[in-house]
Amino acid sequence: MGVEPGAAETREKRIDGASAPDESIEEFADEPLEDRRGTRLDDWWSRVLSTPRRRTLWYWGGPILVTLLAAVLRFWNLGHPAAIVFDETYYVKDAWTLLQNGYESNWPEGADADFAAGDTGIFNDSPAYVVHPPLGKWMISLGMAAFGAGDPFWWRASTALTGTIAVFLMTLVARRLFASTMLAVIAGLLFAVDGNAIVMSRVALLDNWVMLFALLGFWFVLLDRDRSRRLLEERLDADRATGREPHYGPAIWARPWVVAAGVAFGAACAVKWSGLWFLAAFGIYLVVVDAVARRRAGVPFWLTASILKQGPVTFLLLVPVAAVVYLASWTGWLVTDGGYYRHWAEEAGNAATGWLSWVPLSLQSLWHYHEAAYGYHVGVHSPHPWQSNPLTWLFMIRPTNMYYSSSDDGSGGCGADTCWSSIIELGNPLIWWAAAAASIYLVYRLVRYREWQVGAILVGLAAGYLPWLGYLNRTVFQFYSIAFEPFTVLALVFVIGLMLGRRDDPTWRRERGIAVVVIFLAFVLAVSAFFFPIWSGIPVTPTFRQLHFWLPSWG
Template identity: 60%
Template sequence: MLATSRWVRWAAPVCVVALALALRLWNLGNPHSLVFDETFYVKDAWSLFNNGYESTWPAGADALFAGGNTDIYSTDPSFVVHPPLGKWLIALGMVAVGPGSDWGWRISTVIIGVLAVVLLMLIARKLFGSLTLAVIAGFLLAIDGHAIVMSRVALLDNSVMFFALLGFGAILLDRPWHARRLGAWLDGRRAAGLDPHWGPTLWWRPWLLAAGLTFGLACSVKWSGVYFLAAFGVYTVVVDALARRRAGVSFWASAAVLKQAPANFLLLVPLAVITFLASWTGWFVTRGGFYRNWADSLGAAWTGPLAWVPHSMQSFWHYQASAYTYHVGLATPHPYQANPLTWLFMIRPTSMYYAGTSRGENGCASDSCSAAITSVGNPLIWWAATAALFYLVYRLARYREWRVGLIMMGMVAGYLPWLMYPNRTVFQFYTITFEPYLLLGITFVIGLSLGLSPGVRTRRPDPIQQTNGIRLVVVFLILALLISAFFYPLWTGMQTSFTFWQLHTWMPSWR
């Protein structure tokens, strides 16, 4: 019996991972062309690998690259506004499989997407203390269309999501570590008859160091990773203050802000900055990168108190300032741009690829056919998770449950900063960075229905209610799976009849 139970504990997560891998690998090479922003990141990745910096390409390079003519990059630098790490990861896949292979372009993103499913299950297991809820969370990420699409195209956002989720996991593990160390220190002081006053400054917090590293990795893919570093940096100070108050520390608030917060800053930020700088190693050790020699030009170098700063760092700072100016000022109209206020409701998903054909063309058996890659999520999962999010806001206000607060902090870091840029050109697919927290939120609500959520202030359901809750959850999961099967052709570029494609445009804005 024990062996059977152990087998089930392993089999369920393994099946979820296998499902995620299959859905992301099937027909990965379709289409054999650079889709959407792959035109930037794939070519940048290959020139970065070969030159140490992103280079320019000739006109018509996309078709030539897809045709196997991949070494047509120049040595002239290209102005790119995203850090290099995500492109290095794409390049690793190209080195392993071949730069002319569509699998080579996308395999790294697939691996990251599957690892994210594994990581989400591990986090949910630790957060909720339930293997069932962990498997449900992983299953929802495995079958959701938005996560599938973002794991099948060579874009950067999937990597931001993964590294930020790693940081989230580190913050989760820091909570009990900090509580144990704080409790042990206070017990020792009180045993000696001493008033703890402010409490200690805890310097050895390895999970905060891990969070600094992983949030730094997120920043090294896209600048938006800094929002996770900042949000969870503030979160640790708040959590430390509340822990001291619960422990009976007299000056708990000032202790957290004045004593522990500087230590937390030094544990998180310097390592994140070092990680970010390390990701630019190729730019620093070569001389051909964009703005690499800016400070060497006449009259450009800094003067006065900062004149001692090496020219390489002055040039780097100038590059980052230029990239920031580009980011905040980007307002180029795009047919698939989406206002962040609409993201949670999935009003304008991003079309990554679309090809229309007529009967007899490329095997089309209907009067007209469509092949599409659209990053629309599973509507049932997405809208149910959004409803759960609003419910979690209510629960946090009423019960102040720490699990809910931690999940909501992930949403704050991944979503709220985009509301500061209402005029910037942004897209629905950016939501992949906070989708894991949406799914943790709905998993928490599912746990309430099943009576599995630990430490919640709610009456335990009676057997009839629990049975009804189980039935409701099972029906929800089955419907979610069926809807994913229905939408899967539109997530993977399969050729279908135009009528079939139209059946999936549930809103006019999905066209």
């Protein structure tokens, strides 16, 4: 997966200094300070990675190490609390009935406590009205399918695994963007220790799956970017070698990474409809990238070719694949008889007439289901104590308190008479606020320098965030931001890369950049350790819990 170690070595020289000459700082002792290049740390790092075997070990070992850290933070004590947490009341129970009936079914009043106590068979066969596609719930059900629903660890295991895999995937994406294993490891580390990512991996909700599939689709788009450009140049060179001047350039069908991206974005849509924005945004991005590649390759009618020639090909490779994946997620509903609205079109007066009468009744019923669900989504205005305005999401003004319990008899486990336990979907403030500032800076950076990495990151951020600004009056929550958090972290890592500079930068500049980044990362780790108890439900004293509310709106 990703770039082979040998190919990556050359690309990483610019940042990691892995192949830099083994020079000592003493060689520059008589030079003016502003003329010296590199640092002793660079020299040491060059010696550490002085053999192909060591470089390969770093290439894979660094990402694996931060992934193992992510696994510990997500799986440790995952079965606590042994209670249905926040919207697990919908998704865990829906996932269990999907396994049993093939469709989401109803539960009696007060079923949460019984389910948590191990009485998981009290559901009935009548269908439940749900407003999200089934794939995320099918994924949540994987742990329960293997080990049963009697232990809350298995309600959440597949979601925790999703968050862990996403950290490793983040390192692959970052290395593809920045050509640096060092920056890839930093990206994975930041995502591994952030509270929003940790909480959303420890509670069985749907949004972590949207994040994973969107990030996976983004990686496939990046892989296609390099491959399709090479194919275009090869085809153009072949045409020119025969004396033909390609006015439009070829239409390239051999783009397996676009097909893979269609699968990933289709899966994101099959978890939540918000995944559709990633499909649309990166579909447009693929056309823009092709236009730029054709222009740089000297194709005369590059814009027309990218829109009217390659564009339809890209659409056919991407969108129908996503549609098939989305429809396949409804298989359980389609092959059973008990799902909500399953037989709507069979009722008198409901079936389509005229030119749509050929559509199978089951698909007509499914379409009606989607119309009803859309009406619900746009009309959700019920006040909630933890709802959050999307305008504040980048700055994490109103996080979601997902769980709270207290004890006053000394049995809480915090060493005091009164103990409180919380699971608050609160990101690491240093990561979030720095990432917000970096994201704003990247907008300027795109206008000023037009770097492709910046454009790719901002496309993902825009797809995950901007559509929510159209729903400012709807009841929404801060934890939806997990879908676009990888892109804010990548924005931050881009800025960190600028601060670190290059191996051949003046010594004073390189030393200052390294010092700032090391200090920042040290504080990030310290803050994450401080906040981890309220991310994982560890009992604490009320005073200690209150110390975490740096803004009044957090409590």
